[in-house]
Amino acid sequence: AQSVAQPEDQVNVAEGNPLTVKCTYSVSGNPYLFWYVQYPNRGLQFLLKYITGDNLVKGSYGFEAEFNKSQTSFHLKKPSALVSDSALYFCAVRDSRNAGNMLTFGGGTRLMVKP
Amino acid sequence: KAGVTQTPRYLIKTRGQQVTLSCSPISGHRSVSWYQQTPGQGLQFLFEYFSETQRNKGNFPGRFSGRQFSNSRSEMNVSTLELGDSALYLCASSFLAGDFPNYEQYFGPGTRLTVT
Numbered sequence: 001a002q003s004v005a006q007p008e009d010q011v012n013v014a015e016g017n018p019l020t021v022k023c024t025y026s027v028s029g030n031p032y033l034f035w036y037v038q039y040p041n042r043g044l045q046f047l048l049k050y051i052t053g054d055n056l057v058k059g060s061y062g063f064e065a066e067f068n069k070s071q072t073s074f075h076l077k078k079p080s081a082l083v084s085d086s087a088l089y090f091c092a093v094r095d096s097r098n099a100g101n102m103l104t105f106g107g108g109t110r111l112m113v114k115p
Numbered sequence: 116k117a118g119v120t121q122t123p124r125y126l127i128k129t130r131g132q133q134v135t136l137s138c139s140p141i142s143g144h145r146s147v148s149w150y151q152q153t154p155g156q157g158l159q160f161l162f163e164y165f166s167e168t169q170r171n172k173g174n175f176p177g178r179f180s181g182r183q184f185s186n187s188r189s190e191m192n193v194s195t196l197e198l199g200d201s202a203l204y205l206c207a208s209s210f211l212a213g214d215f216p217n218y219e220q221y222f223g224p225g226t227r228l229t230v231t
Contacts, residue, residue, distance in 0.1 A: 034219060043119070043205055043222035090158065100170040101146050101209050101220055105158035 002027045002095040006106035013081045014114055021076040021109045023091030030096035033074040034103065035065055038088045047089075050074060061085070081113045117142065119208050119223035127229045133194040136226045140187050140208030146170075147189040148220060149181060152203040161204075164189055165211065193228075201230045 003026045013019045025031055032051050036044040048059025055067045065076045074091060088110050092103040120139045128134050140147050148171075149161040160173040164183035181191040187208075193200055207220035 036222070041224075043224045044207075046219045046221060049219050092158075098171070100163050100165065101148050101207075101211075102160050102163055102171040102173070103148075103150075103220065104160070105150075107157045 002031075002093050002098070002104045004091050004093050004104055004106035006089075006091055006109045008109050009107070010110045010112060012112045012114065015083050016080050019078050019081045019085070019111065019113070021089050021091075021111060023074045023076065023106055024072050025074060025091070025093040026072060027093060027095040028097055031072075031074075032094040032096060033065075033067065034092040034094075035059065035063070035074075035076050036090045036092065036105075038090065038108075044090065047076070081111075083113050083115055086111055086113045119206055119221055121204075121206050121223040121226050123226060124224065125227045125229075127231060128196050129231055130196055130198060132196050133192060134196060134228060135190055135192045136204055136206075136228070138189045138191075138206030138208075138223060140189070140206075141210075141221055144208035144210045144221075145187050146209040146211055146220075147183055147187060148207045148209070149189070149191050150205045150207065151175075152205055152225070153201075158205075161191065196230045198230050201228060203227050 005024045034049045035047040050057045050067045058064045090108050091106040122137045146165045148163040152158045163171040167183045178194045183189045203225045205225045207222045209220045
């Protein structure tokens with residue numbers, strides 16, 4: 001079975017400050033990890049992924065994420081937050097042992113960036 | 116390249132009716148997945164189709180079904196609608212290519228289904 005936890009329903013940060021959105025996962029095999037962002041009345045937009053290789057993954061819009069196997073975490077980070085980053089963020093995992101593209105999503109974290 | 120398109124964008128149905136939602140993947144993508152998004156349950160996987168075959172199925176009742184056509188377009192059907200089926204239904208497409216799979220899925224804008 002595969003599962004994802006996003007422990008924070010909401011993260012508040014001031015514009016210009018660094019931000020972190022937390023994600024932990026559980027899989028039987030190797031994890032394939034993803035971050036998506038959702039703006040109001042829109043679908044999900046892909047930000048970045050970890051499949052294998054470097055633990056620090058860089059993605060769109062200045063976001064990056066760090067894969068930590070021992071802590072089974074994949075936290076999303078950005079050095080300097082923008083007001084326009086305010087949105088709903090989802091972490092997702094796919095177990096390498098599962099064929100196909102079935103993703104399991106976390107419950108989402110609402111990011112609020114204040115001017 | 117055009118993104119994933121879903122039609123219709125909004126739909127209002129009455130309990131007991133059935134509904135069909137359509138999804139056109141990104142050109143060249145052969146995998147189409149469907150997800151249901153609700154405030155209470157979050158994002159849940161419904162099913163995935165690849166080359167017209169259902170490859171995975173989530174934990175949903177048999178009222179939820181889908182299919183994929185030879186051009187990779189997909190439809191999902193919900194029969195005997197219940198109030199709890201009100202949700203945003205998201206379609207995602209992905210390109211799989213042998214030993215060099217591209218794992219990210221690209222999502223459409225969704226179909227907002229309201230059951231009254």
